[in-house]
Amino acid sequence: MDMFINFLVAAVLAGASLLYGTVGEIINQKSGHLNLGVEGMMAIGACAGFMAGYRFDSLVIAIIAAFLSGAAAALIYAVLTVTFMADQNVTGLTLTIFGCGLSNFIGEYNITRSETGNLKLPEHIMSQLRNIHIPVLSDIPVVGKLFFSYNIFIYLGAIIAIIVYIYLFKTKTGLNLRTIGENPAAADAVGIHVVRSKYINLLIGGGICGIGGAYCSMIVCGGVWMSDSVNGMGWISVALVIFAAWSPLKAIGGSLVFGAFSVLKYYMPKSVITLPNAFYDMLPFVITALILVITSVRKNKGRMQPASCGVNYFREER
Amino acid sequence: MAEQAVQNREKFRIRISKRAEVGTKKAVLFRAISVAAAIIAGGLFILCIGYNPFSVYGTIIKGAFSTSMAFQATVKVMIPLLISSLGVTLAFKMKFWNIGAEGQIIAGAICASYFALFHADLPHFLLMIIMFAAGIIGGGLYGLIPAFFKAKFGTNETLFTLMLNYIALYVIVWLRDGAWADPESGGFPKIARFVSNAQLDKVGGIQVGWIIGLILTVIVFIYLKYTKHGYEISVVSESHATARYAGMNPKKIMLRTMFFSGAVCGIAGMVQATGSDMTLATSVAGGVGFTAIIVAWLAQLEPIAILIVSFLFSVLEKGSSVMQSTFGLSTYCADVLQGIILFFVLAGEFFIRYKFVVNGKERN
Numbered sequence: 001m002d003m004f005i006n007f008l009v010a011a012v013l014a015g016a017s018l019l020y021g022t023v024g025e026i027i028n029q030k031s032g033h034l035n036l037g038v039e040g041m042m043a044i045g046a047c048a049g050f051m052a053g054y055r056f057d058s059l060v061i062a063i064i065a066a067f068l069s070g071a072a073a074a075l076i077y078a079v080l081t082v083t084f085m086a087d088q089n090v091t092g093l094t095l096t097i098f099g100c101g102l103s104n105f106i107g108e109y110n111i112t113r114s115e116t117g118n119l120k121l122p123e124h125i126m127s128q129l130r131n132i133h134i135p136v137l138s139d140i141p142v143v144g145k146l147f148f149s150y151n152i153f154i155y156l157g158a159i160i161a162i163i164v165y166i167y168l169f170k171t172k173t174g175l176n177l178r179t180i181g182e183n184p185a186a187a188d189a190v191g192i193h194v195v196r197s198k199y200i201n202l203l204i205g206g207g208i209c210g211i212g213g214a215y216c217s218m219i220v221c222g223g224v225w226m227s228d229s230v231n232g233m234g235w236i237s238v239a240l241v242i243f244a245a246w247s248p249l250k251a252i253g254g255s256l257v258f259g260a261f262s263v264l265k266y267y268m269p270k271s272v273i274t275l276p277n278a279f280y281d282m283l284p285f286v287i288t289a290l291i292l293v294i295t296s297v298r299k300n301k302g303r304m305q306p307a308s309c310g311v312n313y314f315r316e317e318r
Numbered sequence: 319m320a321e322q323a324v325q326n327r328e329k330f331r332i333r334i335s336k337r338a339e340v341g342t343k344k345a346v347l348f349r350a351i352s353v354a355a356a357i358i359a360g361g362l363f364i365l366c367i368g369y370n371p372f373s374v375y376g377t378i379i380k381g382a383f384s385t386s387m388a389f390q391a392t393v394k395v396m397i398p399l400l401i402s403s404l405g406v407t408l409a410f411k412m413k414f415w416n417i418g419a420e421g422q423i424i425a426g427a428i429c430a431s432y433f434a435l436f437h438a439d440l441p442h443f444l445l446m447i448i449m450f451a452a453g454i455i456g457g458g459l460y461g462l463i464p465a466f467f468k469a470k471f472g473t474n475e476t477l478f479t480l481m482l483n484y485i486a487l488y489v490i491v492w493l494r495d496g497a498w499a500d501p502e503s504g505g506f507p508k509i510a511r512f513v514s515n516a517q518l519d520k521v522g523g524i525q526v527g528w529i530i531g532l533i534l535t536v537i538v539f540i541y542l543k544y545t546k547h548g549y550e551i552s553v554v555s556e557s558h559a560t561a562r563y564a565g566m567n568p569k570k571i572m573l574r575t576m577f578f579s580g581a582v583c584g585i586a587g588m589v590q591a592t593g594s595d596m597t598l599a600t601s602v603a604g605g606v607g608f609t610a611i612i613v614a615w616l617a618q619l620e621p622i623a624i625l626i627v628s629f630l631f632s633v634l635e636k637g638s639s640v641m642q643s644t645f646g647l648s649t650y651c652a653d654v655l656q657g658i659i660l661f662f663v664l665a666g667e668f669f670i671r672y673k674f675v676v677n678g679k680e681r682n
Contacts, residue, residue: 034476036417076661084668089415089476090615093608094660101653108648109367227650232484239477278492282485289481296473305474316335 005145007260007267012154015259017042017220017230019157020212021237022244022251023164024070027205029241030168031198032181032308036092037077038209039234040099045070045210046217046229047103051110053121053218054225059128059152062218063211070210071203073099078202082195085312096234103213104227111225119225126223128152153215158252160208165248177201181306184313194313209234239288242295246306258284337673345670352666356659363658369645381640382633388640390524394594396632397527398423398586398603402610403617403624404531404538405582409461410611411542411619412575413555418464418479419583420607421486422457426584427591428489429456431509431598434516434591435498442515449516449588457584458577460486465576469569483607490600498598509598518593525593532625534582539621551575583607612660631656 021038028035035041049066053059077095080086110119121129131149132138138148168174179187180194188194217229240258244251265280295304361371382392402419409416416422429452433445440448463482467473493509500510518525542548550571553561558568586606591598613631617623638652 036476080661080664084665085672086664086667087615089417090612090660091664093417093611094657094664097605097608097612097653098657098661101650101657105648105650105654108650112646235480235484239481242474242477276492276496278488278495281491282488285481285484285488289478289485292478292481293467293471293473296467296471299472314334314336316333 003267003269005142007263008146009149010263010267011256011260012150013219013259014262015255015257016154016157017212017215017233018237018240018258019161019251019255020215021209021234022240022255023157023161023248024205024207024209024212025237025241026244026246026248026251027164027168027177027201027208028074029246029309030177030181030306031201031205032184032306032311032313033077033081033198033202034088034092034305034310035074035077035095035202035205036089036238037073037095037099038092038237039230039232040096041070041073041077041206041209042213042216042230042234042237043096043099043103043228044073045207045213047106047213048210049214050119050121050217050225051106053125053214054110054119057122057124059125062125062214063156066210066214067207068210070213071207073210074202074206075199077206078199081312082198082202085314088310088312100228100230103230107225107227121218121223129218129223151219153211153219156211157215160211161248161252164208168248173197178306180313181308184308188313188315194315198313209237212237236284236288239285239292242305243288243291258287261287333675334672335675337671348666348670349663352662353659355666356662359662360655360658363654367647369647374641374645374647377640377644378634378637381637381644386523388636392629392632392636393524393528395635396628397525397531397593398590398606399610399613399632400531400625400628401527401534401586401589402583402606403613403628404534404621405457405579405586406607406610407538407579407614407617407619407621407624408542408551408575408582409579410614411548411555412551412572414465414468414572414576414579415476416461416464416479416576416579417476417611418461418482418580418607419586419610420603420605421479421483422460422580422583423587423590423603423607424483424486424490425460425580425587426453426457427587427598427602428486428493429453429584430588431498431512431591434512435510435598438513438516440515445516446518449592450585453584453588454581455584457587458581461576461580461583462573465573469572483603487600487603490598490602493598494600511597512592516592517596518589525589527589527593530585530589534585535621535625538582542621547571547574583610609656612656616660616663 021042025035025038045066048069049062052065053062073095077091080091081088111117129151131151134148138144168178176187176192177197180192180197184194213230216233217225221229236258240251240254244254261284265277364371364374381388383389402423405422406416406419430449433449433452437445460482464475464478467478468475494507498509500508518527520526521529542551550566553564553566554568554571561568587602591602595602609631613624613628617627634655635652638649641647641651642649
């Protein structure tokens, strides 16, 4: 039983960065942009968050820096795809190569200029990154451990997912955004400002991805800078959007499931089944591939990509 | 007053309109301008981090060309990039978003490595032919998977091929840690080095892959431009309905083209494993599959242009490795510069296709 609870806790921790990436990409796709740059935006957020935390020793500043830099990366994507109508696939891929390169570059640049030869977060921020402890609540057996014993990023991620859900599905602005994703020309015709809305939402999505990156560099790597800390999480997030059927709420469950897959190898009792580690590492990707196939076979209307996703909107071509 | 304000605003209305076809000369000029702007922007980036852009750019060029050994290393970087760029071009011509070159490179490398590891006693020439064929078949079949599901169910190929990349990567890890583990590595996870009989020959000091790359460039050029298959690909890319109306079978064309696309990438994997790495490493693709997409796109899917662009990218890549020793700058600098160049070229495309119209008057 203890083992199982530990497994669930580990799954939550492993899935957190995916949640940020997925929610960010959902906003992007809802505005009609298949952004393959999630990995890059996360990498830039990882770098900015870590470096801001390293310099200013403040978690709030680190998170704000991660958000802003993720949004800045998304701004490059937005300018190129919305205004300059460049190909979304190529732009996204470039953003990934650029973002990962820039993130690693700045990391190494700072390492060679540091005295110790490595970058370690200062003590104050490390204490802010530790798991929270709420009196009474955290002490409840099982429930306390499952719900009230995580670091601050986990709660922030869940709150963001819920807010984005309300924004997308319960507000007028969200409805407008979804209209743009389905049919930008119709949205334009009823007076929705398509370009402005796309910019704002791409930037918000990128910012959320950036915070997810900061989670990778600050929590997953244990407070020491490592190159490639995002390590494919952005790509899995793109896949998870499909698994979550473009719903931020389902993304919470989805990231938990994918987190569980990624830590399964440490918790699977050897007496039950022994499989090579590589198989467990492969599992999330195999499952995503299967989901892609299954959703395409079923052609379920509620689980489809926004109709204009991947197609740039040119006003004069309505 | 209010009317005046409205009038004033009206005066500065800028809108975007489509350009008529731009001539090749003008298009090339536009792209040259964007690349020049990109190099300047890259220089500003270098300046920002406190280095002299001229000396850094100079070091890159020198690092790639200064000695014959440096030049050979540059070509070595270029070989897999060139070949896989040609591979993805086949799929992209069909507007099939094959992001899976990484995986297809790996699949080709795995199949070729099987013979290098377990049938190395075959006569050298025969072994090379078999390994070459294994690379083709491995990569081709791996490319066929997403094409099959796309043709049958309309499965999104962008995301599907992406997943296949990671699956292929972990197959290598699995082989490395299990069945193909090198017994003499002393516990260090790696696959044994190929015996010399299973290594690709050298021509002019560089593995023979560069000749294969050049031949493939010509083949892909002819295939796309002068054969019936090439014509079918261009029709399918425009409209499946048109293709069907003309009596073509779009699904069959999609499957066939993706097999070839994967096969060419598989060749890249075989050449990299047996010619450069001399073993099957997890880094056999190492991001080349992604860079290939960018190269193919930058070259506008023209094989001859791919030859040039992949060479320039290799110069940047190889030259950047020297930056580490000269300036203490990490090689990731190459990725940043590549990104900057591409952002500018992507933006530059806009000016080839569209123009700004100010106050109803056209302006270039």
